Amino acid sequence: MNSWWWYLTRSTGIVAALLSVAALMWGFYFSSRNMGQRLKANWWLALHNWLGGSALVFTALHMLVSFLDSETGLRLVDLVWPNDVAGWEIGWGVIAFWLFCLVVLPSVARIRRRLPRSLWHAVHLLAIPAVVLMAVHSLQAGYDADARAFTRVFALVVGLGMYPLSVRVLSVLHRRRTAAT
């Protein structure tokens, strides 16, 4: 069973990373209103929220399973606080997890209603550094980071993520230009 903890640690980490990127991409599409006409805005928003929540759940699962795997030698404190003992390759992942918590939890409807929109939006943008840190964590600590399949999937995800990111940036620039004129 010990081996299976290790395999699950790796697989949950990969799936959590993919879900995080998917949630971010959905958020970019939604916020730039680049959704087409076939699917409604609430469909995009609902799926964005769902993907974000799923990413957080799978990240927590990844941490739990890596803790249960005695071979990793990770202590409880290593999972909640970055430190030199566990190494910063693990620490980046811990920071990314807390950033994801900051992004997802205030988006729960009951909490979000009580927050000023500007504050909520500023906190929500932490999703971008969170995904970047998660990528650093996966490259530095990931056992499969050297695998050719991992490199290909990583390049594909970065390529796919560039499109909604650029659409979002262009929409912001367009909005500012329109407001200025």
Add this chain to the structure above:
Amino acid sequence: MSRPIDPLLDPRRNPRTPSGSARPAARHSGQGRALPPPLPPSGATARPTGAAGASPRVPQRPAGKRKGPARGSKIASLAVSISTTLGLAALFAQQDTTSAAATDPLLDTTATGVTPTSAAVTAGTTSPATVVTLDPASTGSTVAPTPTTAAASGGIVDGTYLGTPSTNKWGTVQVQAVYSGGSLVDVQILSYPDRDRKSVAINQRSLPSMINDAISIQSSDVAHISGATYTWKSYKVSLQSAIDAARSASGLA
């Protein structure tokens, strides 16, 4: 990405379209056109219009708004996530069982005076928890080396000295130091992290360099090798304990 809007199908763009909500509803139903109103049952007479004869009002949501939006997509994403997790885990398990090196050039199972147990023979082909263990009864020569002239000249007694196993989060490193002529002439690897292909690749790249380094400087203070930090630390610990054992056995401690 945005598609042109068909004014006939979008009541917001074409307010003259009668029964604006009926057309999108028909579109969502997959018919592609508005359905005619339902026919009365056969034999039924026309009912008088008015409050008494009106059909009960069904509360209707605005077009396009559903109670559980993206429900199917949510279930699909969850199913894909779970199946991907389990599928990847199974793939990793299969890779580990098929890729382990049966003949590992790093593991010295024929080391002098050391007879590995059955675990050593299968090291690398079984689960990640498998490490090489040594039979204490067969390692007598490592703790009781035969004194030679080197001892008389103040050097370390020739022999093979077993280092303590040092475990890091990727596995266990254990080495033994071979002294001849009063100097370190070889470092034999008895176990190292080999629970997957990446560990094997890292250690097969880094350990020979560490061995050569230790022999050339006659010390455990080998240079750090990037990408093999954990192995490097454990190697130093195990080799230092072997050197300490050699010095102790030679009366130099």
